Amino acid sequence: MRKDDVAIIGAAGIFPGAADLAAFHTNLRSGRESVGMPGADRMRSSDDDPDVPYLAMGYLDRIDLFDHELFGLPRREAELMEPHQRLLALLTHQAIESAGYAPAALRGTDAAVLLAAIDPGAAAGGERDVESILGTSTAALAARLSYLFDLQGPALVVDTACSSGLSALGLAVGKLRAREVPLAVVGGVNLFPRLIRRADWIPMQGLESGDQHCRPFDAAADGLVAGEGGGIVLLKPLTDAVTDGDNVLAVLKGIAVNHNGFRAASMAAPSQLGQAKVMTDAWRDGQVDAGTIGYIECHGSGTPLGDVVEVEALRRAFAESGVTGRQCAISSVKANIGHLGNSAGIAGLFKVMSALRHGTHYPAANFSTPNPLIDFGGPVYVSTDDRPWQPENTPRRAGLSSWGLTGTNVHAVLEQPPAASRQPVSASGAEPLAERDAATATGQCTELVTVSAAALSALDRYRGLVAAFAERTDQPLRSVAHALNRGRDDHPYRIAVTAADTGELAARLRAATLPEEAAADAPRPVLLFSGDALIDDEVWARLCTDFPVPAECQGPETGSLGPAATLVVRQYGLCHVAESLGLTDVSLIGTGAGNLAVRAAR
Template sequence: MSSHEVQAAETDVAIIGMAGRFPGADDLDSFWRLLSEGREGITRFSREELAAAGVPARLLDDPEYVPAHGVIPDVDLFDTGYFEFTPAEAAITDPQHRILLTTGHAALEHAGYDPARYDGLISVYAGAAINTYLQQQVLPRVDQTTTSNHFAVMVGNDKDFLATRLSYKLDLRGPSYAVQTACSTSLVAIHLACQGLINGECDMALAGGVTVKLPQAKGYLYEEGAILSRDGHVRTFDADASGTVAGNGVGVLVLKPLRDAIADRDTIHAVIKGTATNNDGSEKVSFAAPGAAGQTAVVREAHTVSGVDPRSIGYVEAHGTATRLGDPVEVSALTRAFRESTADTGFCAIGSVKSNVGHLDAAAGVAGVIKTVLMMKHRTLVPTVNHTTPNPAIDFAASPFKVSTDTVPWAGEGPLRAGVSSFGIGGTNAHAILQEAPPAPVTGDAHRAQQLLVVSARTATALATAARNLADHLDGDDPAALADVAYTLAVGRRAHEYRIAVTGSDRVALAGALREAPVPERPGTGEVSFVFAEDVPDAAGLAARWAAAEPAFAGHHEAALAAGADRLGERGRAFAVQYALGKLWRGWGLTPVAVHG
C-alpha cells in the first residue's frame, strides 16, 4: 500500500506499538480478555494476607477499612544483566523506573523496531506517580552522608530521571521529557509526543506512564465524600457509585506520523487524529475538584484540531472516577462539547476502564487509550463493570451518551472513532480523538515455501523462554503473515549472544520446531564466513530453482552470466551461481568475516 492510497493528514499520528501491565492483566492479550469478559482486576485481600503484609490490627478491625487495591505481580523482579544494572544499583532504583524501562523495551519490540538499527530520532515522554519505594525502602536503609550514595539515590528515584534513564538504556537520541500532571500524566505525555512528531522534533516517540505504590497488599479507610469507594468496587456512572479504587499499572505507546508508518509498512493499531490539553484555572470549588468549563473546552479543542465531527464519534472512554461529583460534571461537560455540533441523543457509548482496574494515577490515561485501541482492533464495545442503574444526577436521556454495559459488536458508518479523556488533580485536562487503523496492505507469505524464524537472548534460560513464548504465539490467532513474522524477528529485534533458528512452511511446523530446537550451552559469536567451491554439480539446475524462488538471485545470476561467466563453461556456471548466492546473502544483511574459495 502506498501512502497516497490512505488519506493521511499531516497531523495524523499512528500507534504502531503498545505494551502494558494492569491489575488482573499482565499483558495486552489478558487485558483484552479481562475487558471483553467484563471482569474486575482489582484484588480483594484476606485478613491473613493483610496481617502478613504488616497492616495493623486496629485498621483490620475498623468497619470502614476496605481491603482492595489494584496490583501487578513481580514488581520486585528485574533483569539486571539485560539492562546492565548492578544489583546494588537496581536495589536503590524506584520500581517505577525499572518497570517503565522494561515496558518501553517491550513496546518497541511490539512495534518491530531495534533502536540500534533505526536511523531516526526516538523520543520519550513519560511520567510516574509518587515514589513510595524511596520513602519506605531506600531512605531508611541508605546512608547518604557520602556524595556518591546521595547521587545514586537521587538518580535512582527522582522523577527527573525517569524518561532519560529509558533513553540512556535503550540508546534513544530524541528529546526525552519527564511529564507530571497527576492523574492526566500519561495522556498529556501522549499529547506532547504527538506534538513532537508533528513539529518534526523526532521520527518516533515512546509515550506513557507508570504507577507502582508500595506496599501492594493494602487497603484504605473509607471516608464519606472522598475519592475512594465505600466497598472496593468502582461503579462508574451508577446510582450506587461512591468512588474509585487505587491501582498500579504501566502502559507505553510507540508513535510515528501516519504517513511514515504507512510508507514503512508498520503495523498500525489505531490513529490519533488530534489531542488537546488545558487547565481549569480557578473556576472550580477547590484545587482538587473537577472543572466543568475546562473539561468542555479541552474536548471542544480536540474535536477542532482533529477535524472530526462529534456525531461520528461512537465511543468515549471517560475519566470516570465514579465519584458523586466527578461523573455528573464529566458527562455534563462532554454533552456541552458535543452540543456544538449535534443535538442527537444516545448515539455514543461511554465507559471507563477504572471500573475494571481502578484508578492507575499516572498510568490512567494510557490505560484508557490502550483499552480503546483494543476495542477498535476487535471492533467490539466492552461493558462498564458494576453498572446496573444510571446515576440519577446524570441526564443521560438528554445527552449524546449511553453507558456501554455489554460486550457487543462496534459498528458505524465510516471509520470507528472515539474520544479518550484524562483529568488531573490540579486541573490539567487532556482529551484525544482516536480513529481505527486504515486497512492493512494485503501481504501473503511472499514466494518462499519455507520461512526462517530467528530468536536470540542474553542467556540460555531466556532463550528457551523466548522460543516457547514465540511458539505459543504462533499457536494463537494472530493473523500476521509468516513472512512478516520472520522479517520482524530478523530486523526488529536486538541480536543477542544465545541464538536458535528454525525453518518451516506453516505455523504448526514452526511452533513445533521452536519447542524442539536445542538451546545452545554457550553463546555464539554471530560471525559467518562464505565458503565457495570450484565445482558445483548441476549449477544450471540449482540456478534455475533458486532464480524461480528468489527474484534478487535471478538478477545477480543474469548479471554474472552477462559479464562473461557463461563463456567459461562449467567453471563459469559454478562461479555465477555462487556469486549470485553471495550477493543475495549480502542483500539480506549477512556480512562475512571471511570469504574462502
C-alpha cells in the same frame, strides 16, 4: 489521511489480571473487575507481613522480576532501580519489538521519551550514591529509557496529577507534528512497592470508595479505588508510518489540553465548562465531526460529583457541536482495574485502542442502576453489554478524557487504522510476499526463524512463549518470521529452526536443543597484503568477471605494469571484493609493496 495525523505503531501494557493485551481484551469483554487483595505470588515476593490485611486494589502479580542482562545492566545498578523504572524499561522494550523493530534499530535516533510522573515513595536502602539517587528519582524516569535505548531526543517527565499520561501524549503529538522528532515513546506506570495496610487507610470522603469498588455512573458510586499497571506506546507521523510499512494500531486525530482556571470552584474541583471546552477543542484539532464519535472513554472516577459533571460536560460539548440523539457509548476502565494515578489516562488509551482494533463496545463493569443525578436523556449512554461496533460509512472513532486533580484537562480523539497500504516483505526482505503465497499455502516454502535471549534460562522461557503464540496466532508464518528475524536484537543465547507453518514452528521450537554456551562474538577479520603474495592471472580473470571493482582496475595500461605495481592493483581490487561479500569491519595489514594497497584501500 491528514499530515497532522499521528500513528500508534507499537504498544505494550500490563494491567491487573492481564499480563498482556490479549488478556486485557478478554477481561474487558467480560466486564471483569480485577480488584481485590494482593495475590499469593505478590505476597511471597514482598517483604510485607502476610498475616496483615491490606487495602483492596487492582494489583499486579509480580513487580520484583527484572532481566538486567537484557539491558546490559550490572546487577547492583538494577537492584537500586525503583520498580517503576524497571517496568518502564521492560514495557518500552516490548513496545519497540511489537512495532516490528529491533531496539538496536532506534539507537542514536532523535526519538523523544515523554512519561507520566510518579511518586516512587521509597529510597534504595537509604544510600546516597549516584546509582541509588538515579534509581529512585522521578526526574530520571524518561532519562533512564533514553539512556538504556540510546534515544537522543527530548526526555521529559510530565506531572499534571491524574492527567499526566495524556498530557505527555499531547506534548508528544505536538513535537511529531512540528517534525522536531521522528518518533516518540509515551506512557507511564503506577505501582505500590509498599503495600497499604487496611488499618492505616482512611478514605477521603467523596473521592475514595469506602468498600473498594469503583462504580462509574452508577447510583451506588462512592469514589475511586487504586490500581497498578501501565503501558508504553510508540508514536510516529501517520504519513511516515504508511511510507515505512509500519503496522498502525490506531490513529491519533486530535488532542487538546487546558486548565479550568476560575471556571472551577477550587483548583481540585471539576469544571463542566473546562471539560466541555477541551473536548470540542480536541475534535476541532482533529477536524472530526462529533457526530461520528461512537464511544468515549471517560475519566469516570466513580465519584458522586465527578461523574455528574463529566456527563453534563459531554452533553454540552455534543450540543455545541450540533449533535442530537442517542449515539455515543461511554464507560470507564477504572471500574475494571482501579485508578492508575498519574497514568490513569494511559490505561484508558489502551482500552480505546483495543476497542478500535477489535470493533467492540465493552460492557461497563460494576454498573447496574444509573445514577439518578445524571441526565442520560442526551447523546450519551453507558455501554452495558459486549457488542460489535461497526459504524456505517465512517471509520470507528473514539474520544478519551483524563482530568487532573489540579485542574488540567486532556481530551484526545482516535480512529481505527487505515487499510494496509504497503505489501509486506519476506523474512529475508528479498521478495514481495504475494509472489510466494501459493508456495506457502501448499507447504512448499519454509522460513528460517531465529530466537535469542540474554541468558539461557530466559531463552528457554522465551521460546515457550513464542511457541505458544505460534499455536494461537492467525498471522502467516512469513509475518512471524519477519518479526522475529528483523524485529528483534540478536542476543548471545540463540536457537534457529525452519518451518513451513506456525504449527510446525511451535513444535520445532519446543523440541530444539538449547545451546551449551553463548555465541561468541565474531572475531574481527584481518586482511594481510604481503609484498610477495601474487594473485595469478586465472584467479584475477575470474574476479574481473564476477565483481565490478577488479574489472574497473583492469585497464589497457595495466598490461605494461611491472610485478610490484600489478600486485598493488590486484590486492586493491581483492580488498573491494571482500567488502562486497560482507567483510566491512576488517583490519588491513601490509608488508612491502602491499603497504601501498592498504593505503589505497583505506
